[in-house]
Amino acid sequence: MIYNRYIYPVTPAAHQLHIKTMTIHQATPQDIIPLALLFDEYRVFYQYPSDISGSELFLANRLSCRDSVIFVARSADHTMMGFVQLYPLLSSVRMKKLWLLNDLYVHPSFRGQKVSVKLIDRAKQLTRETQAAALLLETAKSNTIGNKLYHRTDFVLDNDHNYYSWSH
Numbered sequence: 001m002i003y004n005r006y007i008y009p010v011t012p013a014a015h016q017l018h019i020k021t022m023t024i025h026q027a028t029p030q031d032i033i034p035l036a037l038l039f040d041e042y043r044v045f046y047q048y049p050s051d052i053s054g055s056e057l058f059l060a061n062r063l064s065c066r067d068s069v070i071f072v073a074r075s076a077d078h079t080m081m082g083f084v085q086l087y088p089l090l091s092s093v094r095m096k097k098l099w100l101l102n103d104l105y106v107h108p109s110f111r112g113q114k115v116s117v118k119l120i121d122r123a124k125q126l127t128r129e130t131q132a133a134a135l136l137l138e139t140a141k142s143n144t145i146g147n148k149l150y151h152r153t154d155f156v157l158d159n160d161h162n163y164y165s166w167s168h
Contacts, residue, residue, distance in 0.1 A: 022081060022115065024122045028072035032060050034080040035072060042105035069099075071122045073115050082106030084119040086126065086135075094133045099126065101137040104146075112167070121155045138163070 001135075027035055036056040059095050062068040062085070073081040085103035088098075101123050106115045127135040137155065139146040151157075 021113075022073050022075055022118065024071050024073050024118055027059075027063060027072050027083070029060065029063060031070075031072055031080070032063070033058055035059055035070070035083060038080055038083055038105055038107060038113075039103075041107070045105070057146060067115045068102075069126060071119060071126075072108075073119055075110070080107075081110040081113075082115045082119055084123050087125055089136070091133055096133040097130055099123065099130070099132050101135055101159075104137075116149055117153060 033056065036052055036059055039055045039059060040050055040052045043055065059070070067087070069086045070083055071086075072083045075081055081104055083103070084101060085099045087102050087113065089098040089100055091098050101120070104116060104119060106119075123135055126132075135155075137150065139150065141147070
C-alpha cells in the first residue's frame with residue numbers, strides 16, 4: 001500500500017478550540033467500553049478482524065502505561081462520536097518531541113459534522129501545549145476523504161523524504 005505522509009508545522013499563534021454541540025476530552029478509564037467499540041469499528045475498516053475484548057485491553061494498556069494520548073468527542077447526549085490517538089516521538093536533531101497522529105475515527109452517523117476537524121484541532125492544541133516540533137501523520141494515497149481533510153486542516157504533504165518500513 002502506498003501512503004502519504006503529512007506534517008503540521010507548529011506556529012506560535014495560539015488557537016482556542018470552540019465546541020458548541022460536542023465536547024472533546026482526554027480519554028479516561030471510564031471511556032474504555034464505548035471507545036473500544038469505536039476502535040474495533042476503526043480496525044474493521046482497515047480490514048482487521050473484529051476483536052472488542054482485544055480492543056478494550058489494548059486501549060486500557062495505552063491509558064495505564066500513558067504511552068499514548070487519546071481524545072474523544074461526545075455529542076450533547078454523551079454519545080461517543082469519534083476519537084484521535086496520538087503517540088509521542090522524539091526528534092534527535094530538533095531535540096524536541098513530535099506527536100504522531102496514528103488513529104482518527106468518527107462513527108459514520110456523525111460524519112460530515114466536522115468532528116474530525118475538531119479532533120485534529122485538539123491534537124494541534126496538544127502539540128502546542130507540549131512545545132512539540134510537529135504533528136505527523138500518514139494515510140494511504142487512496143484515502144481520498146482523509147487526504148482532502150488533511151489539506152483542509154493545514155497539514156503539508158511531505159515530498160522531501162522517503163519513508164521505509166520493515167515487517168516480520
